[in-house]
Amino acid sequence: MTGTTVSDLKAYLAENPGAVIEDVARDRNVSPQTVIEALPPGMVKFCQGSAFTEAMQDIAQWGEVTFIVHTADAIFEFTGPVPNGEVGRGYFNLMQPKGLHGHLRHDRCAAVAFVERPFMGKSSAFVAFLNVDGGVMFKVFVGRDEVKALRQDQLDRFRALAERFGAVSVR
Template sequence: MTDVLGTGSDDRAARRERALAALAEQPDGIVEAIAEQAGLASLDILEALPEPGCRLLDGTLFDAVWQELASWGEVLLIVHTRDIVLEAAGTLPRGSEAHGWFNIHGDSPIGGHIRKENCRAIALVDRPFHGRRSCSVWFLNDKGEAMFKVFIRRGADKALNAEQLARFEAMNY
């Protein structure tokens, strides 16, 4: 896998070993919590996930990936920091650029402003989470941490939305 953030290969190998050990202890735990406990970035954990795991894209694909996600209908957007896990369900507005920001406004509860130039990598994540398959798209900054994540919605039966899942699996950049 490409070293998207440009860190050295020796340090990268050591981080990967720590990530694998942390994942062995918590194979379907919260990525940010596993990373913090191991002293790693979330990206280190994502890169160590077992198959199907994580496919990394360059952050320069922000526009293409965002526009794809904006066509999926209702998704779950999550912003996870040390202090809050904020979840917002809705459609992603198409967005426009002005004053140095990617601005998202429209007929959705999801709105705001994104510094898209800070997006260094985009991770397509497919992994178990609390015993169920979970698929999401992570927009990662230069520290290997999630700016935000977009998750495929679940139906009343807890199954992943079939149309969104097919589109996620077909993402090929």
Template structure:
């Protein structure tokens, strides 16, 4: 059975499981799994647009940044910090909040992913490495009632229609 067919069968059984869980069930990388999702769930951009995208996300307000490692999940909720390139990394900084050093050259693709999760719609930027693994994800923010922030959803959906980062 082709990967697209296997993914469709998983979605038919439980559409709201994570892409990581789906990939593990099928024995493929998360990047391969995401590429096999329905076309209306995912838009792929080239990894070369990562730095420009991250720069624009600093103006979006609260987001949720997720890093999964060895079965553990680390989350940061808040504005995505500004960064700058130096010493081979994109260095995130600022006063408090999320800090780190991103190896942008390792990002092959950016997936703009829209799929249900835990019974609710979700939208995320998924940064996929050369070997098909997920480096990190940035999910759109939610309000106190756990509803997606409408301005972020609107902008995300506009970007999904583009083949790369709009200059808006």
């Protein structure tokens, strides 16, 4: 790791567990996956990227979530249901004519991270799809109810999905 040591990163995240992953990665000159792996114990579990299609098909049944793509130049957020998708022509295709739709390079997904941590003073939970370069392809956040609490039904599905894939902590 260039620019910081693993122990420095872990110490920083122990004091700042809600730090923006991509910002920490850029500031510390590490991959976002390295940042996620350094989160405090109990906040993250990983499974293989081969879970991509099944995970996305399950998430499509959750209802309204927030889908985020964070690049160096922009943060795109979509709040609504993730559409059903299927593999075809080398992509996982989100099958919907309006709203969230597109074509995802599922074969570049190396890992799926299930993250529960504080963010901006509230509990958050999201699924991060990590590419072969250690970058975040996109994240899907558990939705919130009318009082801005995590939707319990989705949080239960999030946790069950991690368990179904045998997701394990990095520590």
